[in-house]
Amino acid sequence: MFVSSDCTSNVTSIRVTSGMILRQRCVQHVIFLIIWKWISCPYKSKLFHSAEAIALSELNPLLDTSSLPHFSTIVSAHVVPGITKASEDLLKALKEYEKHLQETGSLPRTWESVEEPLEVLQVPFFYSWQIVNHLQNVKNSIELRKVFQQVQPIFVNITTCLDQSLITYNAFKELNKTSHNLDVPQQRILQSYLLSAHHGGADLQPQEQSKLNVINLKLANLTTKFRNNVLDSTKNxxxxxxxxxxxxxxxxxxxxxxxxxxxxxxxxxxxxxxxxxxxxxxxxxxxxxxxxxxxxxxxxxxxxxxxxxAGSGDLNNKVLLEEIRQLRQEKAKILGYETYAHLSLSSKMVQQVDTVWNFLNFLRNKSYPAVQAELQSLQDFAQQHGHEGNLENWDIAFWMERQYESLFSLNDDELRYYFPLDTVLSGLFKLCSDLFGITILERNEGIEVWDPAVRFFKVFDENELLLASFYLDPFSRPQEKNSGAWMQDFITKSKLLHHTPVAFVICNQIPPVGSSPSTMSFGEISTLFHEFGHALQHMLTTVPYAGASGINNIEWDAIEMASQFMENWLFDWDTITAISGHYKTQKTLPQNMFQELLQAQYYFRASSMLYQLYLAALDMELHTSLDPWSQVKERVADKFTVLKPLVEDCIPCTFTHIFGENAYAAGYYSYKWAEMMAQDAFEAFTEVGLQNRDLVIKIGRTYRDTVLSLGGGTSPQEVFRLFRGRDPSPDALLRSYGLQ
Incomplete structure (x- = not known):
């Protein structure tokens, strides 16, 4: 993954992992003077503390790493000078690090001399960069876009220099020869680094490296433009x-x-x-x-x-997505892979393209007949209630809601009134306290935020020791905030740097309207639980190395397990009583409405399954086939949809998961693969009976000590075995969709 720090503006883009970490025992070398000046104070209320850092922060708050971000004072004008300065400092430190590796080349390579210093020298830059990237997602503006576009090449150049450093790469390969001396998390970090370095071009000749760097810079720019086009076409x-x-x-x-x-x-x-x-x-x-x-x-x-x-005019993503596909294919070929899908899967649990297709086709064959029956039932219902002709795509949601109302005594608005945001949060935190033995308290004092609605919470263990903290940004702001929901791991646990985790939890629910509080639909609650599952895995890790703590270094097709697991608790009566309280009467959700919810969870469930399989198949086919996207969409839709999409439907143009970022490209199937694991894990609780709270709590502690604790320090297969005692089975997933 690393290059000489003399590298030029040729650049590449990676998802930075904490596999880049090291400390040098030869303290006489100048790099240690630099490194240990940066980490002289452990992170509790501060990250780094030096006279230089303080002086810089007075001029540019983006560079102040002595505390949590100064969101109220950071403006677009700080971005270019701040990121430029941070990158210069990192490249200088990297050059010193490489020099030291060369000077000590005859000495045995150790974790302390090869891996740890790298973590230290990177943190200041990536701390500032993550703030900028975060604001681009939640506080988007014309001014911020302009400066982001200017600094994105700097970011990609930095990751190129880290990716393609032959000196560093060779040191890691030397360390790998004695990897038996390392513990399991260290071994996984090392192997992850070597694979990432290969993907970053460390094994390539200079000419091929240059090609790869150009491709990755283009991809970084194109994916950013793709996201912006979706945001703009939505709000316009x-x-x-x-x-x-x-x-x-x-x-x-x-x-x-x-x-x-x-x-x-x-x-x-x-x-x-x-x-x-x-x-x-x-x-x-x-x-x-x-x-x-x-x-x-x-x-x-x-x-x-x-x-x-985003399918026409100035915001047309049709051309962009084809450029992205072509560049990804070229990248895969340069790195020795048949297709981009093969490149993507090389770092996942599911290593083979055929295995993904077998999984998707297995679930498709299970769900397709059920979807045909669901749509026929809906067609019959609609015609019985006055609809003439066949149902079209724009009729489905409307008649589903009418049929849902006829089958179940549930009304979306009436249901929503039982779930004010504050009550839901209180119940969610109680559930986490019961299951995992933690306490979550709001602590906004002295915390700067990017929007007045953002809140800040701290997480404590049974002994009142601070474990982590997180920001919550709950409300939709369509003019400046990306749609959807996500968790960003802003600061990662590190024993070396005395860091405790900090997360951003981002949702997009309806804000308060008039004098009424923000109340949540069942779907919005599910989304909140989902993202908080990610946050729990990030915050409750016990792995001491940043490269494998929290969600770092977890194979991407297992990353959604902890999040989807949390969604299941919405069908637990004790949880529902804790998160509900009518915003006017404070009464919890009535038992009869809860029973209706239990029955309603299977309504059109097969259609939900098949739609996710359609997206996963579309993603996989787009990254294995060279055919135009419109042909791919038609071919995949023929097999994975019952009601066919419109000819003019250009869903790939808004498929930001795979074209607005790289993480899920040729990996969207990960949602279903991880859901298989999540549903199987949750059945460990249902098997003892959710009403048996003592046993549920006991299993909850085991879940914390395995899934939430071990993070990327242990393979997902082994983590699952430690929790469940066996490998995951698809049976629980099928049962959760009423397909078995």
């Missing part, structure tokens, strides 16, 4: 409604949201029942209209706009 679309008939059927909360959209940045006030109402493609608005609007033409127009986003 709107329809202003003035006729009361046009909002017929919409819930009160949705009408209030649309009215708020209409008067944003104005001094006007409107009536939710009189309008006007501004319709957007924001997920909250779009989803509600597709489920509830009785205006079929509005649903059709909105569906068409949603499925053709």
């Amino acid at each position: 679309f709107s329809i202003m409604l003035t006729d009361e008939e046009s909002v017929k059927g919409l819930p009160e909360l949705t009408r209030s949201l649309l009215v708020t959209n209409a008067v944003t940045e104005t001094n006007q006030s409107t009536n939710p029942n009189k309008g006007p109402w501004k319709v957007t493609l924001d997920s909250q608005c779009y989803g509600s209209i597709m489920k509830h609007s009785q205006n079929r033409q509005l649903r059709k127009d909105l569906f068409h706009a949603h499925m053709t986003r």
